[in-house]
Amino acid sequence: MVHDETPDIRLEGLTIGYGKTAVVSGIDATLPGGKISVILGGSGCGKSTLLKNILMLNAPLAGRVMIGSHDLNKLDRRGKHCLRQRMGVLFQDGALLGSLSLGDNVALPMREHTRLDEKTIRERVLDKLALVGLEEFYDYYPNELSGGMRKRAGLARGMVMDPPLLFCDEPTSGLDPVTAVELDQLLLELKKSFNMTMVVVSHDLDSMRTIADHVIVLGAGKVLYNGTREELETTTDDYLRRFLDRRAEERTSPRLTMPALDYKVMKRDCSKYLGEG
Amino acid sequence: MARPGAEGDSAAMMNSRRQHFSPIAHLGDATLRFVGDTGAMFLFLLESTGRIFSSLGQFRKTIQQIYFIGVKSLSVITLIGLFTGMVIGLQMHYALAKFGAEGFLGAAVALSLVRELGPVLTAIMITGRAGSSMTAEIGVMRISAQVDALRVMDINPIGYLVSPKLAASIICFPILTAFFDLVGMAGGYLTGVLLLGGNGGTYTYRIQAYMKLSDVTGGFIKSLVFAVVVCTVCCFMGYYTHTRRDAVGPEAVSQATTAGVVTSCILILLSDYILTSLLF
Numbered sequence: 001m002v003h004d005e006t007p008d009i010r011l012e013g014l015t016i017g018y019g020k021t022a023v024v025s026g027i028d029a030t031l032p033g034g035k036i037s038v039i040l041g042g043s044g045c046g047k048s049t050l051l052k053n054i055l056m057l058n059a060p061l062a063g064r065v066m067i068g069s070h071d072l073n074k075l076d077r078r079g080k081h082c083l084r085q086r087m088g089v090l091f092q093d094g095a096l097l098g099s100l101s102l103g104d105n106v107a108l109p110m111r112e113h114t115r116l117d118e119k120t121i122r123e124r125v126l127d128k129l130a131l132v133g134l135e136e137f138y139d140y141y142p143n144e145l146s147g148g149m150r151k152r153a154g155l156a157r158g159m160v161m162d163p164p165l166l167f168c169d170e171p172t173s174g175l176d177p178v179t180a181v182e183l184d185q186l187l188l189e190l191k192k193s194f195n196m197t198m199v200v201v202s203h204d205l206d207s208m209r210t211i212a213d214h215v216i217v218l219g220a221g222k223v224l225y226n227g228t229r230e231e232l233e234t235t236t237d238d239y240l241r242r243f244l245d246r247r248a249e250e251r252t253s254p255r256l257t258m259p260a261l262d263y264k265v266m267k268r269d270c271s272k273y274l275g276e277g
Numbered sequence: 278m279a280r281p282g283a284e285g286d287s288a289a290m291m292n293s294r295r296q297h298f299s300p301i302a303h304l305g306d307a308t309l310r311f312v313g314d315t316g317a318m319f320l321f322l323l324e325s326t327g328r329i330f331s332s333l334g335q336f337r338k339t340i341q342q343i344y345f346i347g348v349k350s351l352s353v354i355t356l357i358g359l360f361t362g363m364v365i366g367l368q369m370h371y372a373l374a375k376f377g378a379e380g381f382l383g384a385a386v387a388l389s390l391v392r393e394l395g396p397v398l399t400a401i402m403i404t405g406r407a408g409s410s411m412t413a414e415i416g417v418m419r420i421s422a423q424v425d426a427l428r429v430m431d432i433n434p435i436g437y438l439v440s441p442k443l444a445a446s447i448i449c450f451p452i453l454t455a456f457f458d459l460v461g462m463a464g465g466y467l468t469g470v471l472l473l474g475g476n477g478g479t480y481t482y483r484i485q486a487y488m489k490l491s492d493v494t495g496g497f498i499k500s501l502v503f504a505v506v507v508c509t510v511c512c513f514m515g516y517y518t519h520t521r522r523d524a525v526g527p528e529a530v531s532q533a534t535t536a537g538v539v540t541s542c543i544l545i546l547l548s549d550y551i552l553t554s555l556l557f
Contacts, residue, residue: 084431095426109430
């Protein structure tokens with residue numbers, strides 16, 4: 001289903017964190033509708049926490065998230081239900097339910113939220129599984145699949161209700177380069193075919209360069225960059241340049257200060273197995 | 278265990294620092310957590326009860342849980358029931374023989390099983406077999422983001438995961454308890470009549486003569502209460518695995534499982550005492 005109107009996601013004065021501890025403060029950004037926005041940043045900078053706030057899994061410490069004209073803080077129960085049914089989510093490792101087969105996992109939202117008969121549900125599930133190249137694995141269980149297949153299955157489940165909003169948490173992490181590129185191509189294809197608003201959390205620069213229309217970079221508890229991919233590539237900001245060029249910060253002192261471990265201190269003498277005897 | 282949503286709470290952290298220095302602060306902290314957990318558990322029970330009939334799909338899930346909690350527990354309940362009945366038969370026979378009252382063996386075995394041992398031992402066995410796996414299953418789902426996945430699919434995790442288990446427990450516990458009682462009485466017959474040479478007719482007659490309806494309904498009520506206690510405690514511990522203060526990740530699941538089983542067993546015995554005082 002191609003969506004005629006896909007909503008923007010606006011983050012207004014948003015402060016996110018856990019308990020009373022802020023992780024990122026003062027986020028003001030618009031994730032444009034019908035485009036792929038990539039939230040970029042180092043490990044532990046708050047990318048996934050931001051995603052959880054947009055998905056209504058965590059409440060913001062301050063500020064608000066607007067999806068279209070809806071303020072998520074002010075949505076009533078019914079509004080939240082309706083909005084969630086229009087969101088698809090791919091979790092970091094797929095988060096498939098281990099006790100259900102792949103087909104049942106993908107069919108789950110349809111069984112819970114629609115009045116469709118089993119035959120139609122099966123057809124639509126097979127269609128979505130074919131989209132991610134897994135139609136032959138309908139009866140397989142998640143533990144019988146590789147990491148990449150689980151991610152693709154998670155994407156099929158996220159897509160099964162034809163949502164106008166798709167959120168992906170680290171879709172390419174832990175995948176081999178070929179599978180990662182395939183997944184990126186799939187996201188681009190989905191955006192083109194269905195005109196979806198996509199938000200992708202990632203620290204994969206290659207993936208960002210392939211799919212992103214809009215980029216937000218988080219770091220040091222704030223938004224370091226908010227704009228298009230093209231503008232990001234020409235930035236002169238030192239931190240962003242190092243991040244984009246994959247350069248580590250220059251250190252004034254050597255990192256290793258201790259001599260290599262003498263294996264004679266080992267409790268078990270293994271020297272003959274290492275050709276040292 | 279920590280209160281739901283209490284992570285990162287600076288007041289709680291202050292409390293945990295103070296408790297090293299003051300036993301009163303430690304006691305106060307523990308009391309607050311106990312009250313908080315009890316309240317949260319009660320709300321958890323209310324929500325899971327309210328969602329038992331939330332959709333037609335719940336029926337299919339409940340049937341699956343009945344198979345898991347009930348049918349799969351049958352063999353262990355048979356074994357434990359048989360040996361419990363045999364041991365009671367043996368002990369009671371020697372005790373009653375001292376007063377020349379061996380004829381009351383059937384009544385003694387049946388009453389001790391139906392009123393007390395049947396509901397309690399059945400509940401403890403199901404806690405060990407099914408309760409522990411309820412906690413572990415939900416705990417693993419919690420730490421691997423499967424519960425979050427349910428929430429973002431707009432599927433209420435408590436309704437999806439807990440309500441069918443609660444409904445199945447309420448159905449299975451009384452049936453398994455009745456089965457335990459019957460097998461136990463057969464075990465008592467085996468030792469009292471077949472092995473020790475008692476009179477079979479007297480054994481069964483005394484059961485019929487001394488067993489009242491109130492004994493059976495008392496045991497039935499106990500098993501219902503235990504079903505709610507075991508299912509609520511075990512599912513609650515699994516559901517809030519991620520808020521545990523004592524461990525994280527897989528270790529939190531194992532700690533939650535242990536806590537679920539231990540707390541359930543303690544609450545079974547505590548509620549058994551209260552119910553016995555009220556019912557008999």
